[in-house]
Amino acid sequence: MSHKDVKSNHEIIDEEDVIENLTDGNDKKRGSQVQDEENSFQQRQIIYTKQIGCLDFRSMVINLGIYTLVLMVTSGLFEGVYISSFFNAVNTALVMLVLNILLKPILIVITLPLTIMTFGLFYVVVNGFLLWMTDYLMGPSFEINSFGLAILASVFISLLRMAINHYILKEDSLKINM
Template sequence: MRWLISLVLNALALMLIDYLFDSIIIEGFLIAISASLILSILNVIVKPILVVLTLPITILTLGLFLFIINAITLMITQLLLGDGFIIEGFGTAILAAILFSILNLFINRIIRD
């Protein structure tokens, strides 16, 4: 049940990011749910591999490179979803990843309580 609530809240966070950035386009709530689902799958499968492969640079940047990894997962999500989920530029993906990480921190605190 918590996973489903987290999925919906992450979709709402993506919709908020879509509202804040003109260069991010999400076609609707169903696409946001799909993006949230794909992001959760990528965070379980792909992200740990990327973290291990980039561990030296992550240590050198004191963990800030994790935002780049989150941006990469957002770009992979865009590739998988196609025209319904568009991020125009990697810089926008980095900013969206930073904001999404902050929102996800609050979401996780809400779900745990």
């Protein structure tokens, strides 16, 4: 299954199709088609898209920047959320990043029955708890007035991060010349 990317005028091919063509297609192409292709030498380019992994250094730097931006916007929009300076916003984003990498998977596994019973809504409470814990760890440089506001701010942060990831940042792509 392939489709044309409107912005870059490249053909985007699904990973399964590429693997299938490489394994099954090589046996079928052997014969007269190989000679025709050698004579008409056309270079094809396959673009394979992939998502950035969470423990990739580049991804962590990008997430740190996104968290910093989102925290500053959140503190500007919500009266009960306070960040004292840009430097403290970066430090808060770093603490949130570390908590999301280390503690969030454990909390998700522990609260999985509640998350299933609430059809995924308890996941919002887990995010709010991590934001509340960030408030506790950062001290007076990052303040949230109540746990309810932490849950509301975590929903806003999640939606804003999702919008930034979807509309501003694009997936990395790997170009293969064939």
